[in-house]
Amino acid sequence: MKKVLFIAAVLVLTSCKKESQEPFGKTTEGTTETYSEGETAKAATPEALGKEIFEGKGNCLSCHQVDQKVIGPSIQEIGKTYKDKKGDIITFLKGNADPIVDPSQFAVMKTNIPITQAMSDEELKALEAYIYSNSK
Numbered sequence: 001m002k003k004v005l006f007i008a009a010v011l012v013l014t015s016c017k018k019e020s021q022e023p024f025g026k027t028t029e030g031t032t033e034t035y036s037e038g039e040t041a042k043a044a045t046p047e048a049l050g051k052e053i054f055e056g057k058g059n060c061l062s063c064h065q066v067d068q069k070v071i072g073p074s075i076q077e078i079g080k081t082y083k084d085k086k087g088d089i090i091t092f093l094k095g096n097a098d099p100i101v102d103p104s105q106f107a108v109m110k111t112n113i114p115i116t117q118a119m120s121d122e123e124l125k126a127l128e129a130y131i132y133s134n135s136k
Contacts, residue, residue: 043126050130053123059112060127066134072109073102079135089128093119 043049054060054075063071064078073081081101082089091097093116099106116124 046126046129047133049123050126050128050133053119053127054130057115058119058127059115063108063112072105075131075134077101077135079131083132083135089131090121090124093117093124093127 043052054064064073064075066075068074069077078089078101081087085100087100088097092099093113095113095117099109116127119127
C-alpha cells in the first residue's frame with residue numbers, strides 16, 4: 001500500500017505546472033518568437049560579411065593574414081596585386097582564372113577552391129570587398 005501511495009504522490013507532483021511557465025515559443029512578454037531554419041545574421045556591410053566568411057567558412061584565415069605572409073600572401077598583397085594588374089578576384093575564386101599573386105603557392109590554395117566555388121556571388125563579392133578594404 002505504501003508503494004502505491006508513493007507512486008501516486010510522485011505522479012501528482014510531476015504533473016503540477018507552475019503558473020509562471022510560458023508555453024514554448026513565447027517570451028515572458030507574451031510575444032511569439034519565430035526562427036527560420038538555417039537563418040543567419042546579415043552583416044551590416046559587404047566588407048563585414050567578407051570578414052565573416054574569410055574568418056569562418058571560407059577557411060582563408062588558416063593561410064592568409066591581413067598584413068603578413070603566412071602560408072599564402074597577405075590580404076594587403078593580394079588586394080594590391082589584383083588592383084595593379086587589373087585582375088578579377090571573383091573569377092579566380094570561382095576557379096576560372098590563374099593565380100597572379102603567388103603562383104608557387106597555388107597547389108596549397110587549390111584545396112580550398114571547392115569551398116569558394118560553392119559560394120554565392122554575394123559571398124564572393126563580399127570577400128572581394130573585404131580584401132580590397134585591407135589593401136594599401
